[in-house]
Amino acid sequence: MTDPQKPIPAITPQLAPFLEGAKRQELIIQKCGECGTYRFPPRDLCSACLSNKSAWAKVSGKGIVFSFTIMHQVYHPGFAAEVPYAVVLVQLDEGPRITSNLVGVSPRNIRIGMPVTAVFEEVSDEVTLPKFAPT
């Protein structure tokens, strides 16, 4: 369990399939029912073909670090003990980019292009968050 003071995302209708998937240790994102393009964060319509047909689909959980930043400023007390910490943008093999954290690597050793794989971290009884670890 991580520091319980960190903000925990609400299980909104939009995010529910993603968070429920994470609870089952699966990375689940939207996939267009028309053209098959994956997308994240959730959106009503596909930006590639504008179809409103979509389903949630399990993805490989594999990707690369597309970019990252090391946060030094405390914006929320839940992160006060962790600064400086890194936030990464992972490009999934399926295409979409997802904001997350890396586990098992110090911020100084993060590199753009580093291959990573999804791991799952339980942050409350209800919510598990996908994070990533170096592959």
Added chain:
Amino acid sequence: MSFTPNIAVAGLGITNQGKVYDRNQVGLAVEAVRLALEDAGLERSDLDGLLLNPGLSWNDGGMGAFQLQQALNLRDLRLSATMNAGGATACAMIQHAAEAIGAGLAHTVACVFSDAPLKPPKPKDAKDGKGSGSASAYAFAGGLDAAYGMFGINARYAMVAQRHMHLYGTTNEHLGTVAVTQRQWANRNPRAQFQDAPLTMEEYHRSRWVAEPFHLFDCCLVSNGGLAVIVTSAERARNMSQPPVRILGMGQGHPGGDPMETLTSGAVLAGTQAFRMAGLETKDIDVVELYDCYTFTVLVCLEDYGFCKKGEGGPFIADGKTAPGGALPVNTGGGQLSSFYMWGMTPVSEAIIQLRGEGGERQVDDAHVALVSGNGGILSTHSTLILGNQ
């Protein structure tokens, strides 16, 4: 190319900037318009258009222009709109005014920005935020990004800069050069919040990190203040108090997609259009006033306007050519990093000051043509003005 409206900026009003606590955003906007009218030698009744870019403190500000009209007691306007394209709005408002004037739909338009996000410091014994109910105090921290500790635009922009560094070899020394040279300009600007604070490269590197690769001095200021310009036909402007500053070219560019992928702003599209309309090239520009929410944005926009090749913004400015006395003066008032942050109105106002020859200690010799940019979101929206005094 065929549309070359003969439009000019005839008035400029700048309120006190920075820690101004004695009035709110509406009061600051009213004062900016009053100052701009005085500057142009006009009365309120001479205005028939009002465009407002509401800052953060206007909240959603949807009816801001009407609110401002009432506060100014303006009657029978023929043009009114609240506009928001982020940092691209200032130049876009002036473009919209020029289009309306060119089409005969209005003749004299005030374009206004104001904001008052800074609050007065609390007395020492007042309770700080620590004990207050964190649920309400951190209501902004909803959603997934917050769960990962991703807060604010600094972090997202920093990720774009990180990729620029990775792909092109841009360094913190390059970013620092922007911060240091702009501070040199600010030290010559009596309106600059940092006029009395020189900045060395060593101090830049020592300044605290906000979100790597951004130090504190890579990020723009926050200011309370108001700023207005009066746009009218060049013909009318000739009978007003100030030497007219003509609009030679203008354009917008909103590239869409993911800037993290392209590392490119809308300046490519907006600049091409504006240069074509003006019949000018980068070598014809005497002063460059770029929207600088971050040091990094200056490098990207110099690349995207074609002052140097893509990816070479860092090495391009490393020799100090953008500093006072340099071959390509950039952000000659200190910019939003070091003078004051009125969204895109800061670069607009500095171009007007330079083209009028009112720059005092920071005046650039023979400044006849200025390039002004506005850049909103994360390289998301962009607008360009090319202004001239001849």
